[in-house]
Amino acid sequence: MNKCFICNKNSSETILDLGMSPIANNLEIDIDQSQTAEKYPLNLSVCRSGCNHVQISEIIDQKKIFNDYFYMPSVSKTLTNHLKEISKEINKKFKIKSDTFILDIGSNDGTFLESASNFSKNILGVDPAKNLSDIANKKGIRTINDFFSHKLAKKIKNKYGSADFIISTNTFAHTPKINDFVEGMKELISDEGVIIIEIHYLGSMIDDNSFDTIYHEHFSYWSLNNLNNLFSKFGLNIFDAYVLPVHHGQLRIYLSKSKKYKKTKSLNDLLDKEEKEDLIGKKLKLFCKKVLKIKSNLLDLFEKISNDEKIVYGYGAPAKASTLINFIGENNLKYIYDKSHLKQGKYLPGTSIKIKDPSEIQYDKPDYIFLFAWNFSKEIIDDLKNNFNFNGKLIIPIPDLRIIDID
Ligand SMILES: [Zn+2]
Known part of the structure; x- marks a missing residue:
């Protein structure tokens, strides 16, 4: 049993063994260095203490993974458009003013904030990859090169005040220190502010057989019920959730400290669906079987x-x-x-x-x-x-x- 990132008990059980894998984004220029890159066990596991958290079992130092990062949404038209749509949607739903403080956690090369800057000039990014923060800052998108944490949240709040919107796309699953990350968002968001998180959805991973989206930088694999349980512990209410077709199934959730936002039907439907399907029980087990079948079919091909x-x-x-x-x-x-x-x-x-x-x-x-x-x-x-x-x-x-x- 491995340690669970949420409840900290040694109760996370391996259910899928993907063998030994190097850090997925560390591309080498030298063939010898590439072939001899250090490999780590890549396993998917589920917490059996009752918390049901789905995660990988091996934690690699985040600095090894994110210091130099080669994933950029701006090379894909689909993703660039997707990020542009988010800022339009926020504006439509909540009306962005020119001084609305928008923070992007895991802001990458600043693609989202660039589109948000059409609505507000008060934007800030946080990203641990030095190469990407440099690209963003050169474009004039103010970006702090660091990992987001409760400590950093306090610093940002002291300097810039509370955030009206916190956006985090494809980042939340990338931290093993989940409780500290959520504490940081709670610290920084204003009383009526809205947090929007986009995350690779466990339900889509299972439906699509996309076991290849399991890698060491992806520490956690989230169902909506698990997210709901986590955030309610911190007094943050999920009030809307739906699955988007980009990025092999992306779950978008809206949260706030305030209870003024009404819970949507889409949120309740998805919560019910997961329960009915026994997502983290029966369905996940079947997925693991299918993955082994895919491997043998590909080897034959x-x-x-x-x-x-x-x-x-x-x-x-x-x-x-x-x-x-x-x-x-x-x-x-x-x-x-x-x-x-x-x-x-x-x-x-x-x-x-x-x-x-x-x-x-x-x-x-x-x-x-x-x-x-x-x-x-x-x-x-x-x-x-x-x-x-x-x-x-x-x-x-x-x-x-x-x-x-x-x-
Ligand atoms: Zn647990």
Whole structure:
């Protein structure tokens, strides 16, 4: 049994073993360093003390993971638009004034705050990655380069006052110190202020078989009921929640200290649905079984491609590519294409697979492209057809294995 991040008891039981994996986002320039990258056990576990928290069992020092970070939403049109929509939605629902204080925790390269700056000039970002904070600050998006904590929240409050809105997209699952993080948000949000958290949704992970979204930087995997129990302990009320289709199923929740916001039907429906489906019981157990089946199907496919002497390269080198490859092995993959210039020329962690510019597809002419970034399949299929003249077969591994002819 491992220690649970929420209740601190040694009652977290491993239910899925994904083998040994390196830190998913630490891309190396040197092939030897990549192949010998330190690997850590990657397991999913559930707390059996009654708190039901779903988490990974191994904690790696956050500084090792987030100091240099290569994930940027701004390289994807879908994600950039998604972040722009959030600021429009907040404005529509709550009316942003020009001095409304908007704080983004895990602000990355400042993409969200850039769009929020159309409504308010009083914006602030916090992000632990130095490279990304530098990019944001250079763009004029005021960003503190640090991990968000209760201590930092007090400092921000002293200097800038309470926040009217705290936004945190894809960050909350990235902290093992959950209680301190929530304490910090509670400290900083104004009495009638609204916190909006977007988080990868456990229900979607299970529905999509997206086990590849399990990696060491993702410490926790949240159901709405678990979030509800956590925040109510801190006197924060979730008043709205719904699942969005981006990012393989993103749960957006709205919280406040104030009880003036009425709980929505969507929130209550989702809470009921999870209970009825026995999400963290029966459904999660079935998911773990399916993951092992996906592995054996993919190994069969790679063997067939190799026997047919066909060439297969990958597309998209997000963190989840690292989980998938370290789980099923490199097989005969030599290259992965990725549009991010920060990633090109580097190696997928723990492997000898080199990342290169997708503009080379037209010269490489692979027979198959294995889509690691399967959640952006529509955007990528358009690119492959229209920009990279690819006319081979596309392998989409998840939610279910599909092979599509591109021509
Ligand atoms: Zn627990």
